[in-house]
Amino acid sequence: MPVTNQALPGGYQLLNYRIDRQISRGGFSIVYRAYDETGTPVAIKEYLPASLVLRTEGDIVNASSAENLTSFRYGMKCFFEEGRALAKINHPNVVRVLNFFRANETVYMVMRYERGRTLQQQIQMRQDQMSERFVRQAFMHLLNGLREVHTHKILHLDIKPANIYLHSDGSPVLLDFGAARQTLTANRPKLAPMYTPGFAAPEQYRDHDRLGPWTDVYGTGASMFACLAAFAPQAADARLQEDHLVSAKKIWSGQYSDNLLEVIDWCLRLDPLERPQSVFALQRAIRDIPPPKRKLTFFGNLKRVLFSEIGA
Amino acid sequence: MRFTIFQESRKGGREVNQDRIAYTYSRETLLLVIADGMGGHVGGEIAAQIAVRLFVERFHQEAKPRLRNPLGFMQDTMLRAHAALGAYASQFSMLETPRTTCVAVVAQGGQAYWAHVGDSRFYLLRQGKLIGSTKDHSKVQYLVDQGAISAEEAAVHPDRNKIYSCLGGLVDPVIDLSRRTPLKNGDILVLCTDGLWSVYPRSELSTMLTSTPILSVGPRIMREAEERGGPDGDNVSAIIVRWGPETLTDELSTTTDALAPGEFETEIEDTLTLADRTGSSRDLTEDEIERAIAEIQSTIQKYRK
Numbered sequence: 001m002p003v004t005n006q007a008l009p010g011g012y013q014l015l016n017y018r019i020d021r022q023i024s025r026g027g028f029s030i031v032y033r034a035y036d037e038t039g040t041p042v043a044i045k046e047y048l049p050a051s052l053v054l055r056t057e058g059d060i061v062n063a064s065s066a067e068n069l070t071s072f073r074y075g076m077k078c079f080f081e082e083g084r085a086l087a088k089i090n091h092p093n094v095v096r097v098l099n100f101f102r103a104n105e106t107v108y109m110v111m112r113y114e115r116g117r118t119l120q121q122q123i124q125m126r127q128d129q130m131s132e133r134f135v136r137q138a139f140m141h142l143l144n145g146l147r148e149v150h151t152h153k154i155l156h157l158d159i160k161p162a163n164i165y166l167h168s169d170g171s172p173v174l175l176d177f178g179a180a181r182q183t184l185t186a187n188r189p190k191l192a193p194m195y196t197p198g199f200a201a202p203e204q205y206r207d208h209d210r211l212g213p214w215t216d217v218y219g220t221g222a223s224m225f226a227c228l229a230a231f232a233p234q235a236a237d238a239r240l241q242e243d244h245l246v247s248a249k250k251i252w253s254g255q256y257s258d259n260l261l262e263v264i265d266w267c268l269r270l271d272p273l274e275r276p277q278s279v280f281a282l283q284r285a286i287r288d289i290p291p292p293k294r295k296l297t298f299f300g301n302l303k304r305v306l307f308s309e310i311g312a
Numbered sequence: 313m314r315f316t317i318f319q320e321s322r323k324g325g326r327e328v329n330q331d332r333i334a335y336t337y338s339r340e341t342l343l344l345v346i347a348d349g350m351g352g353h354v355g356g357e358i359a360a361q362i363a364v365r366l367f368v369e370r371f372h373q374e375a376k377p378r379l380r381n382p383l384g385f386m387q388d389t390m391l392r393a394h395a396a397l398g399a400y401a402s403q404f405s406m407l408e409t410p411r412t413t414c415v416a417v418v419a420q421g422g423q424a425y426w427a428h429v430g431d432s433r434f435y436l437l438r439q440g441k442l443i444g445s446t447k448d449h450s451k452v453q454y455l456v457d458q459g460a461i462s463a464e465e466a467a468v469h470p471d472r473n474k475i476y477s478c479l480g481g482l483v484d485p486v487i488d489l490s491r492r493t494p495l496k497n498g499d500i501l502v503l504c505t506d507g508l509w510s511v512y513p514r515s516e517l518s519t520m521l522t523s524t525p526i527l528s529v530g531p532r533i534m535r536e537a538e539e540r541g542g543p544d545g546d547n548v549s550a551i552i553v554r555w556g557p558e559t560l561t562d563e564l565s566t567t568t569d570a571l572a573p574g575e576f577e578t579e580i581e582d583t584l585t586l587a588d589r590t591g592s593s594r595d596l597t598e599d600e601i602e603r604a605i606a607e608i609q610s611t612i613q614k615y616r617k
């Protein structure tokens with residue numbers, strides 16, 4: 001028996017979209033690149049929980065057993081919430097939803113196709129240390145998007161480098177709000193979300209009534225930490241048992257500004273109340289960091305001039 | 313991997329069975345797990361179910377076909393189950409978190425590993441001798457260890473059912489992890505809940521299991537335990553494994569050699585179909601699906617610049 005769901009094949013016509021290829025596969029869905037009728041690329045997210053094997057061939061999703069159907073429909077509710085949340089947000093640093101429809105006995109969300117790569121890939125590919133300037137700029141913009149998300153009374157709850165897309169000009173886009181509708185855990189164990197160890201805040205493991213903007217602040221801090229370290233900080237649940245996390249300030253003192261390192265450490269406090277309490281507070285702290293003194297080379301200078309010319 | 317396996321869970325004199333048991337195996341790894349949902353606490357059976365299901369599902373994710381770190385896997389899964397129970401309680405605004413004990417055993421590469429929380433037990437028997445076991449996280453075990461009472465006194469102590477570590481409790485669980493223990497052919501692995509061990513002395517179990525094929529003696533033990541428990545007896549559950557090719561006659565052993573990578577065999581004894589506790593977790597109707605989609609589409613239009 002095949003143990004994974006079959007993806008739609010390349011060339012498959014899904015309403016007015018033509019599937020090109022599968023881009024990624026997550027716990028709840030498969031994401032494809034596709035083209036609309038004008039040839040514009042889009043990303044299409046197909047709701048198809050990996051823990052339920054529902055399509056072993058063809059295109060129709062078949063929740064055959066009653067138990068499967070229940071879990072399937074329950075997860076669909078979460079998928080709707082993600083769609084509802086994103087539909088309202090039109091911000092350059094948040095992925096844009098273009099369409100939402102039902103087909104093949106499941107549901108699909110069409111999003112703007114973002115070119116570039118994830119911050120995760122960026123971290124893995126990089127040769128040398130990420131510059132302070134890059135980290136600050138990327139996160140400053142990202143936090144603009146996250147602020148917009150919070151304004152709509154939505155928490156992302158899965159901020160991590162793999163969910164942050166970078167355009168070639170370095171501007172970030174926040175992706176994948178799949179985890180945002182958490183707490184579908186217990187009585188539907190098949191759909192239980194697994195938090196990303198290292199990036200999930202301690203309150204995500206247990207104190208669900210303590211979730212708030214500070215929870216996404218933790219994920220942001222962990223992502224910044226990962227940019228510097230190239231690995232995730234110790235998982236929060238393990239930290240609660242025995243905290244082995246060495247402060248950013250200790251590890252990278254002298255290589256990055258004290259202020260940036262202090263902000264990272266601040267975001268990674270275990271007690272939610274000790275972290276920046278809002279994205280705005282965090283942005284203010286990052287903005288207050290004096291830019292590092294850097295020698296301007298001729299090309300660096302030129303780049304600056306060019307970027308300011310094109311308004312980047 | 314070759315073994316013979318028996319598992320059963322009986323209600324005893326109780327109205328509901330709050331025990332949950334399961335085994336599952338890949339080509340190279342076997343997982344056994346038992347959870348005893350705590351009576352007197354809301355939703356004990358739900359707690360046991362969540363713990364066992366989580367174990368099985370995580371096993372299917374991680375055993376490919378071996379677990380990289382069996383003890384780490386068990387510890388991590390228990391912590392996740394503990395967190396999931398807290399989340400469940402807050403989702404349904406329950407006053408009390410559902411609680412359960414849990415004991416799990418992994419056999420892999422000819423080695424056994426086990427972990428437990430509470431007073432569900434594991435015994436590893438070799439030629440009738442106990443070579444490994446769990447130690448209850450119970451008040452009476454603590455008193456015995458302190459030398460305050462004897463084992464005989466513990467068996468009739470009024471607080472013999474009180475445990476100080478469980479999944480879903482107010483404080484984080486104390487999780488005991490075993491050492492890696494090599495298995496030999498003919499070894500007997502027994503996981504059981506207190507419904508069994510409180511009425512069946514270990515020596516008696518050991519004698520019965522050593523001399524008789526487990527598939528025939530297993531059901532007998534279970535029936536007998538239920539009878540000994542009496543009209544108000546606890547739920548009784550056990551998983552019994554004889555390791556290696558069967559040497560006793562008439563015993564059907566299981567081999568995992570035929571399983572392809574990524575394949576699993578699973579047996580879960582769960583009698584409970586989880587009922588929804590509030591309207592919020594109700595199934596979506598066709599109508600609601602259509603309405604949700606229409607609503608999202610109109611929102612997209614509205615916010616399109």
